[in-house]
């Protein structure tokens with residue numbers, strides 16, 4: 230015994246959302262069909278628009294729907310600093326904390342050899358090309374303070390130092406094992422100010 | 430500072446889902462765009478199909494995409510018992526518990542005068558018409574054991590008794606204040622067996 234085919238399919242399709250199990254998917258499907266069909270239609274349209282329209286910034290790899298994102302194309306940003314983060318949400322968290330005026334580079338993940346994610350998969354060839362071609366004076370490593378984030382930061386630090394460019398790591402004012410995007414703005418701003426030079 | 434317009438719109442549209450706040454909506458949007466665009470496209474299509482295709486059963490009011498649902502159109506179901514529930518999920522819960530072979534009537538809610546939800550809004554005119562026209566011997570009230578569910582059951586019991594039809598209420602093996610669809614099958618089946626006649 231189950232719901233009618235279309236409803237079952239909707240429940241199943243909702244499970245592509247992170248953290249949504251069978252029971253919440255059923256609750257969501259019922260809510261949308263019983264009480265918010267307008268919201269469901271809008272979500273349908275926006276989902277498809279986003280899937281078709283959102284790509285990656287050619288310069289920093291963040292998600293955006295224009296060739297170059299609003300930060301990379303902002304002439305007021307400092308061009309001698311680049312901050313390396315794991316995700317677009319990390320860029321947002323740092324921007325909301327305020328205080329940083331340089332550029333970003335978004336890995337869209339971290340090194341994870343077990344999952345087949347090596348330097349190329351997180352765009353490090355593109356990052357080193359930029360380091361060679363542009364005139365950065367400092368690379369700020371703001372990957373998450375997790376085992377993988379630290380390993381990724383360590384790997385990038387080596388690549389940067391080999392080019393004689395200064396590398397720094399944001400201070401660990403955030404709890405180890407935590408995720409950058411969930412840290413409050415004050416702590417993040419503090420971590421930026423307290424960054425330490427790597428290997429000097 | 431925020432994400433690009435399309436991404437912001439996606440985050441906002443995801444908030445039509447129950448229990449999804451700004452942070453989870455952001456996490457969902459990032460997950461879909463970074464790691465599951467196929468799932469997002471499928472969800473978009475299925476959402477629209479469901480919004481356009483799913484209506485209500487002409488006989489029991491449950492959500493389905495055919496004029497009459499699979500239970501109402503099943504000739505093996507007993508036509509002398511009708512079980513009144515608040516939602517389609519309650520029908521599923523009772524069916525999964527097993528043991529009940531009669532029909533259903535789905536209120537799609539409960540009486541709530543404060544919110545302007547009176548007898549007409551939960552289809553009670555349709556229910557009483559069926560009581561007059563068909564030959565039911567028993568109406569089983571399986572609304573939730575909440576204040577509103579009890580009040581709704583009480584109201585319906587009066588309507589049924591006035592017609593000389595037997596009314597029963599499922600036994601409260603479920604915790605008061607709980608919701609029917611989250612009760613385990615064993616408890617629900619027990620509650621069905623232990624139902625008591627109303628007002629006799």
Ligand SMILES: [Zn+2]
Nearest residue numbers: 286289298301
């Ligand atoms: Zn960019």
Ligand SMILES: [Zn+2]
Nearest residue numbers: 486489498501
């Ligand atoms: Zn039906």
